[in-house]
Amino acid sequence: MTPDPTAPLLSVDDLVVQYHRPGAPPTRAVAGVSLQVRAGEVVGLVGESGCGKSTLARAVCGLTALAEGRITYDGTPVRPLRVRRRELALTGIQMVFQDPYGSLNPRRRVGSQIADGIRTAAGRGESAAELTTPEDLLTRVGLPASAAERYPQEFSGGQRQRIAIARALGARPRLLVGDEPISALDASAQLQVATLMRSLAVESGAGLLFISHDLSVVRLIADRIAVMYLGRIVETGPTAEVWADPRHPYTRALLAAVPKPDGAGVLPAELPGDVPDPADPPSGCRFHPRCPQAFDGCDREEPQLIAGGVACRLYAA
């Protein structure tokens, strides 16, 4: 158990996840994705709804079976969760779910639910001196320590998500996964919760995989960004670089659609067409039917993610 310090904490290699429907060929929700998260790094995964980013998050946490590929966390392969509890080593991965109304038990006090997380860390053999109390965790997420005695329904959506974050942190995760953790929240609480997740993860030296469709939030909190379209990553790179110089036509279209607060009254650019059905993806490059720069051959040849971090034939050597 002496992992190479430069090795990524989480490594996803050529992952394929399929969903089966009766009477139809399987839908490849994630169709060959490779992604790394290092300790202390915040990776933002963005894309339109239905692009497979939540499926990827669930696979990382062992909640969905893999069809092909491999997920390794700290040298341990992530195997899908069955009836038994997760392997102890894998409890270092903790997830914050989208809907804090569904992810907390309404019939148990907040403090005892956070204590579950702390017990998980203890079960992994973390020394007792390093363990915290629910009250301490609640203070760290910006809630009063007295909240431990109360029930989830006494809190607003933003506060509940803070409780869910406190529970995840109680397990002393080395990798925190947030699956759209802010999209169910009141618009003005979104940024607060997102920045809280970043600071808590970075503070404890954990990696954070933050999934969101909100580009403006991801831009603020992620060190590295990966853009997903229809089950594949089309571009990845340091957030500032991708923002300043997006290369994939899809990334460009996404960024052009973000309205700028310059007071000029310019309507953002619209990307024509809808996301195609993932059960029947277009041939060749999956983006070619909507791509303004598609040229001959884009409908036949599927581009791979090259070293520069973009999967587009415009940049092929």
Added chain:
Amino acid sequence: MTDGDTVDVLRISGLTLDLGGARILGGVDLALQPGRIHGLAGESGSGKTMTGLATLGLLPPGARTGGRIELEGTDLLTLTPRQLAVLRGRSVSMVFQDPSTSLHPMLSIGHQLTDHLRHHLKLNRKAAKERAVDLLTQVRIPNPREALGRYPHQFSGGMRQRIAIAIALACEPKVLIADEPTTALDVTVQAGVLRLLRGLCDDLGLAVLLVTHDLGVMSAIADEVSVMRHGLVVETGPRGRVLTEPQHEYTRQLLDALPGRSTV
């Protein structure tokens, strides 16, 4: 930006709201003109949503209001529930943040689009259906006639919000209150819905109150911008001026908090 000759459709003056002993709104003044979008910005709890809800008489039980909300001269705050029900959905209507919860999951789109048409406008079944098809065409839903028989879960988020807008516009209201209408949508879809709102406002002469925390959205489609804080409007003015030369300290703080703003 000359609006001296246009008439205010909706004028809110000195609106106060007390809820459970706490003062939520401390005297809000706003005016909406036809064909113009008035943006209302501010952080969580500043009272922007409550201002919108007060206009429709949708405040939580126990709310006590003061001041005036005049719709073409009629003070909405003095109306009886029955009188208000005649105006609600007819003269003033609303679009909410999350189209997956604002539409009824068990009723077909056609049902939800024609119910209030038949109630308010006394249209017969056939005429209401024709109007519904027109509305869906207007908000650019493909195959509108077929869409009437489908249910909300069969549409994408952007489509659902377009349908919610169609429902709000069905009775040709004079005022539309849109509370964070694009916050739940993907940016690419948001761009389409913003274009749609701007177009409808221009074509139908609709007065829109757009409640949003997103100053980018504000900048894209609002004509006037008001900034709220602690239940008060701290600044009102034309979009270009408020977003580039804010007069109030708080507006400046909001703008400075935006990513990349300080470096530009």
